[in-house]
Amino acid sequence: MTPPIVKRYIIAFEKYKWVGLASFALIVAGSTVVAIQPEPPPTYVADSALTYSGPTVSFSTTGSEIQEQGKELDAASLLSDQLIESISTTMGIKPKVLASSVDLKLPKRNSRTGKLESNIIELKYRDTDPKRAQEVVKALMDGMIQYSSDVNTTRLRAIIEKVNERIPQAKGELQAAEQKLEIYDRRERPAILAAENGSLLNAVTNSQNQQRVIQQTITGIDAQIRSLQEKLGLNVNQAYVSSALSADPILRDLRTQLYQTESQIALLRKDLRPEHPTMIQLMRQKQATEELLQQRAAEVVGGDGTAAPLAGNITGIRAQSNLDPARQLLANQMVALQTQRETLQQQLAQQVREELQLRQEYSQIPNKQLERSRLEQEVALKKAVFDQMQAKLTDARTAEAETVSSFSIARAITVIADAKKPKSVVLTLAVGGFLGFVVGGGIIFLLGSLEGTFRTREDIRDSLKQREVALLGEIPLMPVDDLPPEGIPVVLSAESVYLEFYEKLRSNLRRFGGKNLKVVLITSTSSNEGKTTSAYNLGIAAARAGKRTLIIETDLRSPSRCLSLRVNPDPDANLEPLRYYGSLSECIRLVPDVENLYIIPSPGPVRQSAAVLESSEIRRLMEDVRERYDLVILDTHPLSLSNDALLIQPYSDGMVLVARPNYTQENMLGEAVDQLVEAELGLVGTIINGADITISLPPSVESVSIEEPEIQDEATEVSVGANSQ
Known part of the structure; x- marks a missing residue:
């Protein structure tokens, strides 16, 4: 059996042999020119x-x-x-x-x-x-x-x-860093030294000791003040007011005059009536003295505009201003103690503030030390850079x-x-011939590989295996002699050696599709790949197996091929396709040479084929034939040319793709398989049509190997086009 790579090369050689021969001739000519050149x-x-x-x-x-x-x-x-x-x-x-x-x-x-x-x-x-x-x-x-x-x-x-350019900058940076350190030391160094030698902690301790002494002194003064309050019956403010009023000489004189007037009134009250002029005069004198006393007391308590007012009122002025010398001494002592207490409280508050300030200053010492250390490191770094530059400059000048x-x-x-050996003409020509053979053959193989078309059935089989798609069958290329125009090869004879391949296809389709596979849709990625041939011959194989089989040509964009089955299509079907599909008795034809085989020819070519396929007539037709027939085969338009196959797909139970060597594009087949699998459209498998398979003929005829001829021009394509439908 010929290896696949040899097959691909033979096919490419048939198509690009003149390019390879031209390359071979060009290289041989070049080597000849080199060989005849004179010795240098x-x-x-x-x-x-x-x-x-x-x-x-x-x-x-x-x-x-x-x-x-x-x-x-x-x-x-x-x-x-x-x-x-x-x-x-x-x-x-x-x-x-x-x-x-x-x-x-x-x-x-x-x-x-x-x-x-x-x-x-x-x-x-x-x-x-x-x-x-x-x-x-x-x-x-x-x-x-x-x-x-x-x-x-x-x-x-x-x-x-470069060093001379950098030295002034490095020097300036060093001086700036030293100046920063100097300013920082001038501002923060005393505090850092005080923290380091312990004087700052001693100051905090001394402040705390002074606070305790002041608090003890205040406690003693409070005890003395309480004792004096108990003796006088006055608080500090009352004692201050009474002492001030008792010490005023004007109040003393007015109080004396008031006592004298009251004494006279008391003596004369026994002999004179209140209406007596003397009594009235004394009463007026008493009242005037009291007013003066009250006015003077208000001046003393209010400070008379020159001193701070006293904390107290002037009710009962005679009682408040009538302290004897001993009580007045106690009152003055109480006032002095209160003044001393207030002074000590101010000193205590000042000591507390100083202690708080010292503690805050002490808490900032670590940050100050870190900042100074950073400044010292910066100075050291700048100095090291400057010294290295100086050393580098000195070293460079020495060098x-x-x-x-x-x-x-x-x-x-x-x-x-x-000395050179003279060149050999024979050897030069031999090398040129060998290179020409290699280059020409390589160009032929490269051009064949760049086409992107499957060349052998092995290539198609490997691509399907990579995508995990089932291979339903491999159909050999059938002879196309004695075919009518627009005809396709069909196996109408029960003795045909090609019927065996379609029988195998039918059994594999049943095996992979299951028992519920009743409506099969057959399509391809592009034209001339043999989908119609596969559909017709699969229907013949199923009918000969006793299955009531119907072939429906749903490719409405192409004319019917039913003449190959000796069935005449309706010439007026394309005028009203919906009416044509609406009457089963008119559109269904019986194939005369094959029992149990029926066909609905296509009325095509029809405009707006998509609208026809989506019509209610097609839907009713599909529902009816599903009930009447054991197997329904739908022959559709290629996937790359229209979406007709996808429109009719919902009526089917599975899809079958037809591929053919030398016609099927690698990227188109791979893309079609991936899309059908991803969309879950029921892809059952793939058929390889036109494969180079050895056919076993009857004993009277020798076995031959049918291989597909390479298409050279349009005339050859027409001669082999029957098997490509």
């Missing part, structure tokens, strides 16, 4: 070598680093366009020719250690003139050495320039006197003749 003139190779070097004595780190960086130069930098143009101008050689003749080989680096495996740089130059080859190599070596020296000097000067090229001559120039 002798060439000479000037060979020399450079090595990585450095200064004899190095006193700076920067100089050593620059020398090491000089080893990183690549071939493109060493053989720069400027160097090539300069040498080509001097030697009279074209730059492109000079660049193509130079071979520069740099040492490789170890992949694990990253170090150079050697220090030798190989330099070769090919030329037909040995003297010129030596001069070119000499110029190249001098140019590369000078270029390395210039690169090292430029790098060093760039370092010095300026040491900088030399990273290359030196390792091997003197030697010129040798490059």
Whole structure:
């Protein structure tokens, strides 16, 4: 059996053989031109070598680093366009020719250690003139050495320039950081030192001790005040008012005058009546004295505008201002104690505020210490950067006197003749022929692969297996001789060798579809894949198996193929298709050569086929035939050309896809299968039509292998189109 890849290649060769032959001829012609070319003139190779070097004595780190960086130069930098143009101008050689003749080989680096495996740089130059080859190599070596020296000097000067640019900024940042630290120390350093040497905690302790002493003193004064209150029967405010009133000389005189007037009134009251002028005068004098007494008492208590008023009232002024010297002394003592108590309370409040302030200041000490530490670190960092820049600048200036090229001559120039064997014409032609055969065959295979069409049944089978779709049967290509126009090959004879394949298809359809599979919809992804042929012959196989079978051509966009079954379609059916489908007796035809087989020919081509398929007449027709027949086969329009198959699908119990080598597109079949499976539209399986299968003929005829011919043009397509419907 021929492998699938060989089949695909044979099919592609039949279609693209002229492209492959043209490629083969083109390559053979090119090799012939190369073979007949005359021998080139002798060439000479000037060979020399450079090595990585450095200064004899190095006193700076920067100089050593620059020398090491000089080893990183690549071939493109060493053989720069400027160097090539300069040498080509001097030697009279074209730059492109000079660049193509130079071979520069740099040492490789170890992949694990990253170090150079050697220090030798190989330099070769090919030329037909040995003297010129030596001069070119000499110029190249001098140019590369000078270029390395210039690169090292430029790098060093760039370092010095960059350091000089950064030093003022680093110095300014250092001074700013030192100034911040100095200002912070001037403001917060005393508090930090006080916390560190313990004086701040001592101040808190002393404040607490003073508070306790003041509180004890206030407690003693409160005891004295309570004792004096018990003795006088007055509180502090009353004692203050009484003491002030008793000490006033004007009140003392007025009180004396009032006592004298009252004494006279008491003496004269026994002899005189109240209406007596003397009694009236004394009463008026008493009243005036009392008013003066009351007025003076108000002035004393109110402060008379020059002193603060006293806390108290002036009711009972005579009693309040009549303290004897002993009580007045006690009252003054009580007032003095109250004043002392208030003074001590103010001192206590002041001590409490000072303690709170000291505690707050002490609680902020850790933050202040952290801030100062941060400022110190910032100063240290800025100073370290500044010192490193100073050291780098000094080191770079020292290296300026040491900088030399990273290359030196390792091997003197030697010129040798490059001897070449004369080319073999036979070998060149043989190699060209072989390459032409390989390239031509590869182009044919590539063009065949890029078409995106299944070439063999094995390709279709693998695609279905990947998508887990059942393969219902493989149908060989049937002969198309002696067919009427627009006819398709059908197995009307019960002795046909092709009937066996459709019997197998029918049994597999029943096995995969189940017992409830009664209405089968057969479609394809595109035209010419054999869906109508499969539908007709499947119906014939089912009818010969004793099943009452009906074929309905629901492809209303194409004319009927029922002439292949020797059934004449109704010529007027396309005028009123709904009326045609509404009468079963008119639209159903009996196939004369096959018992139990009936067909409803298509009235197509019909405009607005979708409206017909969605009509109530089609619905009633499908309901009726489902009850009358054992198997109903629906032949529909291809999926890629219209949605007619999806419109008629709800009336079916399962769908069957027909694929055909050399016709079915890979992407179209895969997309159709994926959509039907995802939409759960009842895809039962797939039929491979037109497969290259060996047919076992009767003993009188030898076995032959029917393989599908490749379509070359439109005429050939018409001749094989019958099996593609």
